[in-house]
Amino acid sequence: MTLRVLLAVLPSLVVAIPSFNINLTAAPEVRWKGVTKYFRKDGLAALNEMQKRLKSSFSEEDVHNWVQGLKQERPEEEDYKRELKGIAKDLTLNDPWNEHDMYEKLLLFNAVYELEFSTGCSGLLAADLNGTVVHGRNLDFNFPYQMPDGSWHNWEDLTFNAVFYRDNINIQHKDDMEHQEDVMVAPMFAFVTGMHTGMRFGGWSFQQNTRHTNDHKKNLKELMNGGRIFPWTARYLLQHVKSFEEASKKLQSFHWAAPQYFVLGGAGQFEGAVITAGRGTETLNGETPPVQRIRNETGHWKLLQTNDDPNKESSDLRKPLGEMVLGLQQQKDVSSGFMWDNMLAPELKMESTVLTFVSIPQTGYWFTTLKDELRPLEQYYSIERMHRRYPPQHYPAPEYSDTTHKGSTSEVQTENASTKNVGATKWARRALLSE
Ligand SMILES: *[C@@H]1O[C@H](CO)[C@@H](O)[C@H](O)[C@H]1NC(C)=O
Ligand SMILES: *[C@@H]1O[C@H](CO)[C@@H](O)[C@H](O)[C@H]1NC(C)=O
């Protein structure tokens, strides 16, 4: 059944998560125009909430130091700061004084983890018998903010899929659109130009999780000391580093302002790792557990990471319960469906889960569901389709410019036709469905 037929026989579709194509060949300042326009109201309300929280629990001096620390030049970050300058300009209609102020607010908003506003998260890597690694991520983060009409919104109202592409003069096709190459995809929050989650097509996938030793006072000290926040660097690596191994090495080598976990899946056989990162030079002091890897030879075909050090006792039930449930499952059953089952099961899905992202770097599969949505239909994750390969140069090119909201043409129906449906880009549907 083609998608068109499928859509025709199912009732009312509601757009749940918008998707945007982001043009990496364009100047950083203009890349997010469409996103800024679409999320303007929610983004401004969320920035207000952040300002309130900063006022109530941070000294003015600390906030000033955070801004100065974030402004420090680091080659990997500069493009993404230029993007924020563009967003600030669009939000303030060329009012230079407000524009500068807005830019500083946006810098802070890009450091919500290091400012210690975030809470949970879980990640699961599983390799099938052939070594194809499937990566599931739940992002757990509660940040209620009030809209001008008095209603309360949360992260899910700021979430969208971003598919990044660049013009590639080496790809010659009759069709002009085929000159574009998709580089990576990420579920993102409006006004945040770094990444907490993402996948480089044909390369590797990434997520970051909270480590409980996170402490904004210590983070600020480390930031001033040359440490960096993670989201811009994560994006830089997804954008520029092709291989899982190199990305994994680089993530271990940076000087971070905050302690955290990185979960990485790869396109190669059995590529999967959990990196525990310390603040500053903690790694060298032996306080940080070693990298965990998927190793088929020793039967380690899955890795579950919540918010505890792998060598310490768990501080909540997700890890022990999750491990128990996974212990009853078999490697031969690993698929995207396996991953959806586990990520959306009660032991991992929380009240505060904003989104679930499942990706398979080897095949290019990806899908995002938002809080309260159902998982995608069986036909979107069947094993045959999971193993259909789309080398990057054959990905269908983006059909809309980066300023066009694609939500209304990008929905995919879920199991329950009478409730909310799941969004994906046309691109994702093409990768998941046979023609
Ligand atoms: C992407 O940006 C470049 C540089 O501005 C431009 O030449 C190109 O046409 C853009 N691509 C699309 C599909 O809009
Ligand atoms: C593993 O690869 C073989 C050969 O390509 C294929 O027949 C089989 O279905 C694959 N198994 C899984 C679990 O993907």
Ligand SMILES: *[C@@H]1O[C@H](CO)[C@@H](O)[C@H](O)[C@H]1NC(C)=O
């Ligand atoms: C991975 O390990 C399983 C269980 O030992 C085995 O059946 C499978 O053949 C291994 N896969 C590869 C590609 O070595």
Ligand SMILES: *[C@@H]1O[C@H](CO)[C@@H](O)[C@H](O)[C@H]1NC(C)=O
């Ligand atoms: C579908 O949603 C409706 C309304 O929320 C609910 O009553 C029904 O039980 C759901 N069906 C399934 C199969 O989940």
